[in-house]
Amino acid sequence: MIHMRSIRFRITVPAVLLVFALLAGLSYLLVASVHTHLISEVDSSLINGAHFVEQEQTHGTVLSPVSPKGTFGQFFLPDGRLIGSSANLKGEGPLIPFVPVGTTPRLTTISTARFGELRVLEQQLGGSTGPILVEAQQIDQISDAIRSLVTQLAIGAPALGLAFGAIIWFVVGRAMKPVEATRVAVAGIARLATGERVQNPRTGDELERLVVTMNLLLDRLQASFEREQQFVSDASHELRSPIAAVRAILESESIYDIGGRRSNSSALKALQRLQEVADQLLVLDRGGDSMQSLRPVDVDEWVFTIAERLRGSTNLSIDTASVSGGQVLANEVDIMRIVDNLTSNAARFARTSVK
Numbered sequence: 001m002i003h004m005r006s007i008r009f010r011i012t013v014p015a016v017l018l019v020f021a022l023l024a025g026l027s028y029l030l031v032a033s034v035h036t037h038l039i040s041e042v043d044s045s046l047i048n049g050a051h052f053v054e055q056e057q058t059h060g061t062v063l064s065p066v067s068p069k070g071t072f073g074q075f076f077l078p079d080g081r082l083i084g085s086s087a088n089l090k091g092e093g094p095l096i097p098f099v100p101v102g103t104t105p106r107l108t109t110i111s112t113a114r115f116g117e118l119r120v121l122e123q124q125l126g127g128s129t130g131p132i133l134v135e136a137q138q139i140d141q142i143s144d145a146i147r148s149l150v151t152q153l154a155i156g157a158p159a160l161g162l163a164f165g166a167i168i169w170f171v172v173g174r175a176m177k178p179v180e181a182t183r184v185a186v187a188g189i190a191r192l193a194t195g196e197r198v199q200n201p202r203t204g205d206e207l208e209r210l211v212v213t214m215n216l217l218l219d220r221l222q223a224s225f226e227r228e229q230q231f232v233s234d235a236s237h238e239l240r241s242p243i244a245a246v247r248a249i250l251e252s253e254s255i256y257d258i259g260g261r262r263s264n265s266s267a268l269k270a271l272q273r274l275q276e277v278a279d280q281l282l283v284l285d286r287g288g289d290s291m292q293s294l295r296p297v298d299v300d301e302w303v304f305t306i307a308e309r310l311r312g313s314t315n316l317s318i319d320t321a322s323v324s325g326g327q328v329l330a331n332e333v334d335i336m337r338i339v340d341n342l343t344s345n346a347a348r349f350a351r352t353s354v355k
Contacts, residue, residue: 008172016165023157031150038142039119043107046121046135049073050105053133054125070138072115075131078124083131095134096120103127109139116140178207186214299326302339310347310354317353 049071072095075084080098089095096110099122106122118136125133182198189196197215201208300323307318328335346354 012169019164020161027153042119072136074134297335319355
């Protein structure tokens with residue numbers, strides 16, 4: 001089945017169209033060249049004949065009574081009167097309507113009912129008072145030859161173009177066969193972890209470079225996949241411990257003290273660990289798209305929010321008097337994690353207050 005969007009089709013069709021255009025142009029040039037050459041041969045023959053007649057005129061001969069087959073001749077006076085004809089025009093009227101002409105030959109092509117297509121030369125001999133020679137030669141053979149040539153080219157040129165197109169189709173198909181084999185091989189790789197790779201064709205061309213690059217990409221994908229699997233495995237184990245700790249603390253009877261205030265510092269530490277793991281999972285989930293989530297973030301708002309959380313979870317004095325407004329272009333989650341890590345570390349090592 002032919003796919004019109006395939007590379008094979010898109011290469012073959014323009015190439016065939018180009019070949020057809022070139023063949024059409026070459027055919028036209030060939031026909032025009034052959035026609036011009038044959039007509040120029042006839043013209044040379046007519047001019048030489050006129051020169052011969054002019055030489056005979058100097059010896060008192062009006063026109064040779066014997067004319068080559070297919071050649072005709074007539075003499076006219078400058079006033080247009082017919083005064084002589086070749087043997088094959090005896091008793092005939094003017095071959096063409098008389099038009100005054102000078103000593104420079106005038107060559108034209110005419111078509112007659114009796115003699116067919118003629119190439120005609122008109123020239124005045126012996127100066128302005130001399131007779132006017134009208135000499136003609138049949139060129140039906142030339143017209144037939146040109147028509148035969150056109151017919152042959154009309155059949156041969158398209159056939160040659162189609163044959164050339166078939167060759168291009170076959171050659172491109174052979175060239176694209178390894179590419180299709182590579183695509184099938186890539187599609188057949190079920191799992192990256194198996195280490196399956198595309199077989200290197202060792203051709204030393206673009207296909208080999210493509211396969212090498214593809215295998216390198218598969219290696220990077222496998223390494224990334226293995227890192228993600230390892231992280232998910234580690235995160236699963238990391239999450240079990242703080243979840244179990246929070247569950248045990250919350251289910252214990254000593255979760256509240258006598259004054260009703262919460263004394264679950266152990267639970268808060270476990271929750272902090274859960275938050276850290278969740279933040280790492282969030283970073284992994286964002287992957288390479290962090291640049292797309294940049295926006296103006298008010299850093300001071302996050303500082304005040306985390307400071308309030310510290311006041312409720314610690315006995316430290318949290319001083320935010322020196323905090324001023326500030327805005328940066330960043331990812332909000334990253335800013336939250338940075339501020340949270342800084343304040344958590346400060347609270348962990350502080351004795352009485354955090355400023």
